[in-house]
Amino acid sequence: MIRARGLTKTFSRRKETVEAVKGIDVDVTEGELVAFLGPNGAGKSTTLRMLTSLLEPTSGEATVAGYDVTTHPAQVRARLGFIGQGNGGGFSYKVIDELHNQGRFYGLAPAVYSERAADLMGALELTGLEKRSVQSLSGGQRRRLDVALGLMNHPPLLFLDEPTTGLDPHSRANLWEHITAMRERYGMTVVLTTHYLDEADSMAERVVVIDHGEIIADAAPDVLKRRHADDVLNLAVATDDGAAVRAALPDGLGEVELTALDPPGSDGLRVRVATARGADALPGAIEALRLAGVATTSASVRQASLDDVFLNLTGRSLREEAAA
Numbered sequence: 001m002i003r004a005r006g007l008t009k010t011f012s013r014r015k016e017t018v019e020a021v022k023g024i025d026v027d028v029t030e031g032e033l034v035a036f037l038g039p040n041g042a043g044k045s046t047t048l049r050m051l052t053s054l055l056e057p058t059s060g061e062a063t064v065a066g067y068d069v070t071t072h073p074a075q076v077r078a079r080l081g082f083i084g085q086g087n088g089g090g091f092s093y094k095v096i097d098e099l100h101n102q103g104r105f106y107g108l109a110p111a112v113y114s115e116r117a118a119d120l121m122g123a124l125e126l127t128g129l130e131k132r133s134v135q136s137l138s139g140g141q142r143r144r145l146d147v148a149l150g151l152m153n154h155p156p157l158l159f160l161d162e163p164t165t166g167l168d169p170h171s172r173a174n175l176w177e178h179i180t181a182m183r184e185r186y187g188m189t190v191v192l193t194t195h196y197l198d199e200a201d202s203m204a205e206r207v208v209v210i211d212h213g214e215i216i217a218d219a220a221p222d223v224l225k226r227r228h229a230d231d232v233l234n235l236a237v238a239t240d241d242g243a244a245v246r247a248a249l250p251d252g253l254g255e256v257e258l259t260a261l262d263p264p265g266s267d268g269l270r271v272r273v274a275t276a277r278g279a280d281a282l283p284g285a286i287e288a289l290r291l292a293g294v295a296t297t298s299a300s301v302r303q304a305s306l307d308d309v310f311l312n313l314t315g316r317s318l319r320e321e322a323a324a
């Protein structure tokens, strides 16, 4: 569905040159749900805008839905839906007029766009808001209208640029339900950008991590975590004999860190082990300690997150950058 090779975009701003995208190679096959994850300014939107033919690449090439984005932009646009960061709707227009105008824009017959608009309004829980002005909608409703606008041409490929940014957790979850339902209904390929780690982790089947205009990792969230991050076992043990704890833990479990328990003076140690597949390793670790006569008084596993992946790949935390 998408094939990009050596895609670059350089912007000249006054006398400054910004290399926003630095030679991206990416393939997306039909039906995939792919998230481009990266901090602000990483080049996600620029990549999306090139793939949707809205922005001409400085160099490189991309084929989308079978057409070259530079030589056949109209054919590309006819086959995709694009939901940008800003709201697509004109603020003072009525919701239904926005949808109908979008249908006209795609050259659909009135009977077809009226039916599609009604159908999408129902599917995206916008029924009853037909006559409301776009500016009177809530953030979540407006985003769902954006999705409806993006789907009026029944595209085989949907691009969403930060679809859930600025929405509260409830509206984010609700929008996701709708995106997933629409994807199933139309069998669409979906490509989106996000800087929400939890969203990329839970919703995307594949995550393309972008930093400074380059793809630094590309795989399913679980695979990324297995490759680039460890789970952490956190145990408390009822002994101060650190050497005995180290000797008891299975060989090759992972890096072990021992610290005194809080508050100071408490008997025992806190044991932290960075390890792959922490939940699977935990029972064995507790049993090995027990056999060595060491009682475990508390145990938990912190699963590796995509933030750990980003941190290990770049030395920076995406969570902190997103909050900054």
Ligand SMILES: Nc1ncnc2c1ncn2[C@@H]1O[C@H](COP(=O)(O)OP(=O)(O)OP(=O)(O)O)[C@@H](O)[C@H]1O
Residues within 6 Å of the ligand: 011, 012, 013, 018, 019, 020, 038, 039, 040, 041, 042, 043, 044, 045, 046, 047, 195
């Ligand atoms: N039209 C433009 N003119 C000059 N520089 C630009 C332009 N558009 C983007 N840039 C720069 O290119 C870089 C990548 O921007 P881009 O918007 O693609 O990042 P992003 O990953 O989508 O970030 P965000 O999450 O903030 O949207 C940034 O340094 C940005 O300032």
